[in-house]
């Protein structure tokens with residue numbers, strides 16, 4: 355059994371349709387800034403219910419574009435959860451602003467609403483909440499705080515495309531919602547991301563930002579027979595290629611089926627873990643979880659982690675509280691500011707969760723917790 359094939363915690367699934375979609379683009383005129391980009395943006399909008407989608411070359415770029423569009427700048431503070439991938443708070447640093455870490459709820463590891471309020475100051479301009487592991491945050495409570503303090507609200511939903519909060523798909527519950535299409539996520543473009551919004555001005559700002567800060571796009575210039583363009587602010591080259599967008603579009607067609615599979619895998623895990631030494635995070639009744647990750651807490655995490663890795667189970671830990679990273683420590687964040695996050699960090703482990711898995715794979719995993 356110890357020699358069984360390596361079982362990663364997450365991975366992509368690529369079928370012949372995906373491959374054909376990519377080949378078609380390679381044989382076409384447009385490898386980037388072509389029709390596939392608009393088609394993919396439109397498809398994500400239709401899927402999430404958002405009005406505008408801005409495709410970029412990573413979830414990180416989407417977060418950066420979102421904060422830039424919201425006007426986050428030096429002197430501002432943005433509240434972020436302690437348990438997330440570093441990209442969430444790094445995007446605040448990219449804008450010259452200061453991330454302020456809020457603690458998380460112990461049962462879901464989602465940002466704790468009271469901790470957000472406790473961290474709001476006169477400099478706070480925005481909140482980024484993360485739908486950690488695929489479980490939507492309490493968006494009604496977050497919207498209420500944002501409204502009360504006149505703050506922008508960003509959904510880092512890199513873990514949660516297709517998830518639902520009170521029967522509403524993630525995508526329109528914050529001012530801007532951000533997705534990632536990294537291969538471990540629900541659908542992939544290799545690397546890639548998208549920011550969606552219902553706000554015309556924010557969408558236009560993000561569109562310019564992904565292309566050097568140039569407001570008029572290539573197609574408009576072609577239509578107008580004009581060579582003239584102006585760079586009106588400093589942007590980046592954050593564009594996503596047509597090759598990637600075609601892959602994303604093809605993957606999106608399978609997303610609903612894959613979300614059902616992820617939920618089925620979660621339903622298989624939970625009874626099999628019941629009498630063991632690991633407890634899964636809880637899932638609220640008013641959400642449909644997208645299960646990007648299947649996270650359990652266990653007191654003997656370090657010992658089990660090693661044993662499982664030796665047994666070819668690709669368990670992982672998501673995440674070290676961001677402010678404990680050496681870089682953040684060098685910025686002056688002290689240990690102990692988010693006790694729930696630090697306690698959870700010692701106990702959490704992500705078990706394999708991806709759509710190509712079978713019940714026999716789950717059996718291979720759960721036996722370590724007996």
Ligand SMILES: Cc1ncc(COP(=O)(O)O)c(C=O)c1O
Nearest residue numbers: 412413414439441512534535536
């Ligand atoms: C919560 C969260 N935010 C942002 C990102 C950044 O996404 P990307 O890797 O596409 O840049 C990730 C990626 O893992 C993530 O997990």
